[in-house]
Structure formats: C-alpha cells, structure tokens
Amino acid sequence: xxxxxxxxxxxxxxxxxxxxxxxxxxxxxxxxxxxxxxxxxxxxxxxxxxxxxxxxxxxxxxxxxxxxxxxxxxxxxxxxxxxxxxxxxxxxxxxxxxxxxxxxxxxxxxxxxxxxxxxxxxxxxxxxxxxxxxxxxxxxxxxxxxxxxxxxxxxxxxxxxxxxxxxxxxxxxxxxxxxxxxxxxxxxxxxxxxxxxxxxxxxxxxxxxxxxxxxxxxxxxxxxxxxxxxxxxxxxxxxxxxxxxxxxxxxxxxxxxxxxxxxxxxx
Amino acid sequence: xxxxxxxxxxxxxxxxxxxxxxxxxxxxxxxxxxxxxxxxxxxxxxxxxxxxxxxxxxxxxxxxxxxxxxxxxxxxxxxxxxxxxxxxxxxxxxxxxxxxxxxxxxxxxxxxxxxxxxxxxxxxxxxxxxxxxxxxxxxxxxxxxxxxxxxxxxxxxxxxxxxxxxxxxxxxxxxxxxxxxxxxxxxxxxxxxxxxxxxxxxxxxxxxxxxxxxxxxxxxxxxxxxxxxxxxxxxxxxxxxxxxxxxxxxxxxxxxxxxxxxxxxxxxxxxxxxxxxxxxxxxxxxxxxxxxxxxxxxxxxxxxxxxxxxxxxxxxxxxxxxxxxxxxxxxxxxxxxxxxxxxxxxxxxxxxxxxxxxxxxxxxxxxxxxxxxxxxxxxxxxxxxxxxxxxxxxxxxxxxxxxxxxxxxxxxxxxxxxxxxxxxxxxxxxxxxx
Ligand SMILES: Nc1ncnc2c1ncn2[C@@H]1O[C@H](COP(=O)(O)OP(=O)(O)OP(=O)(O)O)[C@@H](O)[C@H]1O
Ligand SMILES: [Mg+2]
Numbered sequence: 001x002x003x004x005x006x007x008x009x010x011x012x013x014x015x016x017x018x019x020x021x022x023x024x025x026x027x028x029x030x031x032x033x034x035x036x037x038x039x040x041x042x043x044x045x046x047x048x049x050x051x052x053x054x055x056x057x058x059x060x061x062x063x064x065x066x067x068x069x070x071x072x073x074x075x076x077x078x079x080x081x082x083x084x085x086x087x088x089x090x091x092x093x094x095x096x097x098x099x100x101x102x103x104x105x106x107x108x109x110x111x112x113x114x115x116x117x118x119x120x121x122x123x124x125x126x127x128x129x130x131x132x133x134x135x136x137x138x139x140x141x142x143x144x145x146x147x148x149x150x151x152x153x154x155x156x157x158x159x160x161x162x163x164x165x166x167x168x169x170x171x172x173x174x175x176x177x178x179x180x181x182x183x184x185x186x187x188x189x190x191x192x193x194x195x196x197x198x199x200x201x202x203x204x205x206x207x208x209x210x211x212x213x214x215x216x217x218x219x220x221x222x223x224x225x226x227x228x229x230x231x232x233x234x235x236x237x238x239x240x241x242x243x244x245x246x247x248x249x250x251x252x253x254x255x256x257x258x259x260x261x262x263x264x265x266x267x
Numbered sequence: 268x269x270x271x272x273x274x275x276x277x278x279x280x281x282x283x284x285x286x287x288x289x290x291x292x293x294x295x296x297x298x299x300x301x302x303x304x305x306x307x308x309x310x311x312x313x314x315x316x317x318x319x320x321x322x323x324x325x326x327x328x329x330x331x332x333x334x335x336x337x338x339x340x341x342x343x344x345x346x347x348x349x350x351x352x353x354x355x356x357x358x359x360x361x362x363x364x365x366x367x368x369x370x371x372x373x374x375x376x377x378x379x380x381x382x383x384x385x386x387x388x389x390x391x392x393x394x395x396x397x398x399x400x401x402x403x404x405x406x407x408x409x410x411x412x413x414x415x416x417x418x419x420x421x422x423x424x425x426x427x428x429x430x431x432x433x434x435x436x437x438x439x440x441x442x443x444x445x446x447x448x449x450x451x452x453x454x455x456x457x458x459x460x461x462x463x464x465x466x467x468x469x470x471x472x473x474x475x476x477x478x479x480x481x482x483x484x485x486x487x488x489x490x491x492x493x494x495x496x497x498x499x500x501x502x503x504x505x506x507x508x509x510x511x512x513x514x515x516x517x518x519x520x521x522x523x524x525x526x527x528x529x530x531x532x533x534x535x536x537x538x539x540x541x542x543x544x545x546x547x548x549x550x551x552x553x554x555x556x557x558x559x560x561x562x563x564x565x566x567x568x569x570x571x572x573x574x575x576x577x578x579x580x581x582x583x584x585x586x587x588x589x590x591x592x593x594x595x596x597x598x599x600x601x602x603x604x605x606x607x608x609x610x611x612x613x614x615x616x617x618x619x620x621x622x623x624x625x626x627x628x629x630x631x632x633x634x635x636x637x638x639x640x641x642x643x644x645x646x647x648x649x650x651x652x653x654x655x656x657x658x659x660x661x662x663x664x665x666x667x668x669x670x671x672x673x674x675x676x677x678x679x680x681x682x683x684x685x686x687x688x689x690x691x692x693x694x695x696x697x698x699x700x701x
Contacts, residue, residue: 071583071590073514100593110584112603122602123592173588180592 016085019044019184019214020065025079027060027069034060037079038240040233042184047206047215049225049246052235053261058218059107061235062186065216066102067095083184100127103182105190107218109169111161111176116153119161119172120144123180139179146208147175148201166193174202178209185209187217191224203228222262226250234258320680324673330462330475331422332414333388333451335367337396339407350404358400360393364415371456372447384447389416389475414458419474419667421448425457428666439666465674469640470656474667477660479675481642485555485635485650486624486682488643492559493566493623498616500563501570505612508571509578510600529568536565537629545633552634556646561629566619573615577608610697617690621683627654653679 020042027035035057042048042065050058060069067088069075081088088098112119120140121130130136140157144150149171153164161172170193177185187206191199206215206228219225225232226246233243234257242249242258253259341348344358365385369375375384392415399413400406423429424440425448435442451457468478512518540561544550550557581604589599630636635651636659643650651659653675660672 066591068587068591071587096593096595099590103593104591106584106587106591108584110582110588112585112588113607122589122594126592126594126598126602176588176592182593 017041017043019046019084021080021082022061022064023080025061025064025077025081027057027064028076028078029072030074034238035064036238038235040240040243042214042216043231044214045210045212046231047210047217047229048231048233049229050216050218050233050235051220051222051225051261052241054220056235057238058235059188062104062188062216062218065184065186066099066104068099068104070095100180101182102184102186103177103180105170105173105177105185105187107188107192109166109173109193111164111169111172113160113162115158116144116161116164116172117157119176120179123176127180129180143175143179144172146178146205147171148198148205149175167195167198170194171198171202174205178213182213184214184216187215189218189220191219191221199224222250234261236261320673320676324670324675324677326426326428327465327670327674328462329426329459330464331417331425332458332460333368333417333421334456334458335364335388335392335413335415336371336410337363337367337413338410339363339400341408344400344407345404350407352401355400355404356397358397360396360400364388364392364396367413371454372450375447380443383441383444387418387421387444387447389418390473391416391476414460416464416475417457419665421457422475423666424448425459426670428670465671469642470638470651470659471640472638474663474665474671477668477671479653479656479678481639482651482653482656482675483678485558485639485643486652486654488555488646488650489558489562489652490620490624492556492646493562494616494620496560496563497566497570497619501567501616502574502612505571505574505578506600506605509575510604511596525568525571529572532628533565533626534628534632536561537632539564540629541632551647551649553637553639553649553651554647555643555650557633558630558635558650558652559646561633562623562626565626565629566616566623569619569622570612570616573619574608574612577611577615578604580611581607606697610694613693613697614690617686617693621686624682624686625654625679627652627658630655631658653682 018041022038022040022042025035025038025040026033038061040048040061050061052058063069064077064081065088067077069077077089083098083102086093112122114122117140120143121136124130124136124139130139141150141154144153149168152168153159153172161169164172170190174187174190177187191202194202203224206217209215217225217229229246231243232246232249234241234249234253234255236257242253242255244254249258250262253262259265340363343363345351345354347354365388368385368388369381372384375381395415396413399411417425420429420439421444424445429438429440431445440448448457464476465478467480468476469481471477508518508521540557544557544560545552585603585607586599589603590596594602630652636655637649637651638659639649639651641648657672657675657679660668660675
C-alpha cells in the first residue's frame, strides 16, 4: 500500500490526468467477495463507462467512489481510492464533503417525496449555494433544462417528484445530482428507463458536462458506451477484465471474455 | 437442451377445466364468509359492550331536583341588615332548606318522620341556597321557588332503578316516602334536569354531588407529564437506535430489552414508581407528577417500538438519495426520514397515550386511589385519574354510583375515541407515498 501511495504521488495530483485512482480495491458483502483487486484510473474531464454482465460488480465499484457502500451493513471495502491524490477512505476525510464533490445518480430513481422544485433545490440549499430565492430558482431551471425535463415540468414544480413517470424521475435525479455542481458524477444506468429521444438528450448532456466534470457511467448498452465514453472498463464476475480507450476496446479487445461480451456471445 | 428432448417432452398447458375453476371460486367464497363472520363477531361484541355501558350510564347525565318554596327571612339570614358577606355565608341554610320542605308537608309532625322527609333532599341543598343568596342578596326578605337536588335515593327511584313492587323492607325508599314523592310529583315539584355537577365537581361520598371533573383534570395533568417525558426520550432513542447505533451485540441486547419492557405488566411499573419516586426521591404521594412519570416509563417502550417501525418503513433509497447529494447523516434523518416517519411515530405515541390514559394498576401503587374531593390545581396536588375514579365508584355500594360508573366509562371512552380519531387524522394528513 505504501508503494502504491508513492506511485500516485509522482505527479502533481491536482493536474494529473487522473481524477480518481483505484488500486487493489476489493469489496466484500459479509463473506461474499463482490469485487476482486480492481485497479482503475478515472481520467479528468473524461467519461469512463463501466460495462459487464448483470451482477458483475459495476454498481458496487461505482458506490466505492463516493463511499456509498459505507451505509450498507456488512459491506467492507479494502484497497486505495484517491480523489485528486487524497485517499477518500482516510479516517480524517469528511465523507459528507466527499459526496458533495462526487455526486451520484442511482440505478433506481429515488426522488424525495417532496415537490419537484425542492428535489432540485435541496442539495444547493444544504451546501449554501444560491442563498437567495432567485438564485435557487435559476439553479432549478438550469438543472432541469440540462436534464431535458424543464419543458415537461415547468408548470408543476410544486407537484411531488414521486408523481412523475419512471423516466422523468430518472431525469429528475440527474438534475438533482448536477444541481450541486460536483466534480465527479457517478451515473448508474441513467438511461435504463428512458426512450431513445430522452436517452439522446442525456447523452448530449453527458458530452457537454465533460468540459467541467469527470463522469463515470454504468451502462448495459454497448452503443451508448461507445457513443459517450472515452474510456471503457469491462467487469466480469467481480474482476476488472480489461480497461482502455473505448475505441480500442470495442474494435480490438485484448481479452477473449471482452470479445465474447461485446459481440453478444455471453452476458 | 438438445432438439431431441425439446420435441420429445410434451408441453403441459395450464389445466383450465371447469372443475378447478369451481373449486377455486368455492375456496374464495368460503374465505370471504369466514372473514365476514369474524368481522361481525368482533362488531357484535363491541356493540354489546357499548350498549350495556350506555344503557346503564345515560341516566347519570340527568338529575332530579325538588322545588322548594323558600322564605329568605332577613332576621334569620342577616340579623344586622348590613349584607356583610361573612355573615351571609354563615347563616343556617340547612335549617332554612329543611323547614321549607317541611312547610310543604304540614301533616308530618313526628320527629322520625320529619327526618325521613328531609332526607329526600340532597345534603347539598344548603349550598344551593347559600350560593343563591351570595350571588344575589336582594332575595333576602322574599319568597322564592328554588330547585334543589334530590337525594340519590329519590333520584334512583324516579329513574326506575328502585321498583315499587319490591317488598318495602328490601328497598331504601319506603312506602311513606313514596306517598310524599307522589304528592311532590302531583304538585309539579319534582323535575329532571341536566346534571352539570357531574361534569364540574370532584368526587363525593354523596352520589348526587359526585362529579368526574377532578379525575379528568388529574388524568390530563398526568398525561401531560407522560407525553413531555416519553415523547422526546422515546423518539430520540428510536432515532439513535435505528439510524446511528452500530449493529452489534449491545444494540441487539438493548432491542430485546425494550421489547421485553413493553410486555412487563403495568403494575410492576407502579411498584417501581413507589420504590424509586416515592420512597427514594421522596416525591409526593397521589401526585399527577409521579403518576405521569410512572406512565411515561410504561409508554416509553411502546413509543420506541412504534417509532423504530416507522423509521424502518422509510425506504433506504431516500436516505441514499440524501446522502448522495452530500447531506450529512443527521440532515438525511431530520430533513427526509423523520418527516416521513412522523405520522407513524405520532400514531404510536397517541396509542401509547391512550393506553396510559386508561391505565389503573400502576396508579394504585402510588396512592392515586385516594378519595379526593378537591379539583387538583397543579402537578403536585393530590389527584386521582379517570380509570381510578371508575374503579372507586364501581366499588361503592350506593345504587346511584352504578350509573355514575357507566357514565364515567362513557366519558373515558369518549376521550379515547377522540385521541384515536386524532391519530387517524394525523396519519391521513401527513400520509405521503414514495
Ligand atoms: N447489498 C448487498 N448485499 C449483498 N450482496 C450484494 C449487495 N449488493 C450487491 N451484492 C452482490 O454483489 C454483486 C455485484 O452486485 P452489483 O450490484 O455491483 O452488480 P451490477 O454489476 O451493478 O449488476 P446490474 O447490472 O444488474 O446492476 C452481486 O453478486 C450482488 O448479488
Ligand atoms: Mg447495478
């Protein structure tokens, strides 16, 4: 571990190409090991997509990156993960600040049972962004617009977010995550409940966000991974099988398991 | 799977024959019938219970009064003529009331008979006259028709609780009393009036002067102490145990003990209160403060269990959503989880409070079973509680206390129904879906 840390310190972490670095990460749910010694670099201002068959540990890995696994009883994470060179599992680190910097969109849409407006405004409010009502209004409108939801909900901002359709809820959750302007956004299958048009909108958003954010996205759609991401990581049964440039991984994979998965022979 | 086996195994389709269908319908009809029987059995018992209580108790809300022609003689009430309240208060109203009644029956002369006659009137008749004079001294020197309370026996007789057909030796109202009563009725001098005393007075040895206001005030003072103590403590412990405490052997042990505590017979809490609050800390006996503390101990596990269940029912995805946008654990709980759990917590609390309101046994242990006439004015005054009052009255030999007991039960039930209705309303009002 000491060695790994030294290696990480070679470059200036603030300007290094890698926003987050995972080294030798294993995750256990009780006795069962869900992730096995994963090493993965997440490029700054890049989109990294995680692909792999169901149950291979994509969500588990994603949740390690903002320590969301802390709240699961019996879940244990070993290994090193750094954000800008700082160990995020350091006991001195404040996990609340970490989650403000590393935002998340969950696999299942989980809007607060409050109004659409409050769903978006909650994050900015607790982080002291937009103290004035007009600032909050602006944040809400901008976030909803970017998530492609503004037109549909602008007349019912005071209606509960739980009253939206599944796909609308998912976009609401995306809007909620980007409203606090985190540095890294983790998205767990953000388009799983969306129609092609909304999906295209989200992909556009992801491309646009890349200017200022680092994005990690879990997806089951190979086409989507190919469209939006620069780097792709392929997981299989808890192992990180292969990781590299998206172009290269899809056209010329090194591992035959990757080959098999992307050509649809298993998974 | 090979092609061979796929074609070889016969595909089994669901059996859609009418026989299976009929059996399923029959099972469903049977189940619905059992359900209906169970519901009607439960409703039937409830109706029976309510019917017996109400039919026994509704008469207590009325009280018979006797009209007297009272001559407020100035020489007797205010010999000095100064209308000094001190003097007015001390006048012999008892004598005035008695002579007024006797004047209506000049033929009764024998001493024993005259005493029996005045016994038809409540012992509180003098008070009625005193209040009248104190409120309006101008009546002195005039003759007024005044309604005073009848004795509990006359009242019971008029309400039909004492029958004329029973042999004279077996009833408290004798034949000569009946003659007088019939004369009073004939003269229009007996009337049934609304029994305000029942709702404004404390306890009394005389049924016609007894009321439940003292016990009601005692009960609510106690309930206040109970809620002030048990709601914050219970909710905070539930939040800590459910949201913050690590799951280990110690918290398991605590959880088991809280569940056990909820099953402890209430009288044990009374013994605890006696030993700790009275004997060790020397707090006053019969005080609503101590009663409230004992009931708080008893309600605490109920509230903790209800609050934990309500917190647990909030889906974890809500917590994750809050944590995911960078809320602290405390913010996630206070901004999202607690508001969603509040209806459940309040329902549990109100049900716990209703249980406390109906509790008798622990109060017996700390001396709240005493005979207390005064309305309690504070948390350390001697007081009794509604269920204890019911217990005391149920134990009294006078026939008139039977209806009072049922009436007090009706009042207690009314409070409980109101509290449960509030619980339902709160649940409806705050109900949110996720
Ligand atoms: N809370 C949990 N408790 C126990 N085991 C879990 C838990 N969450 C996930 N697992 C297990 O860990 C493994 C990886 O799960 P994970 O959710 O990361 O899969 P995934 O790659 O996201 O799959 P999917 O594409 O279906 O979402 C699975 O075998 C799963 O059963
Ligand atoms: Mg997943």
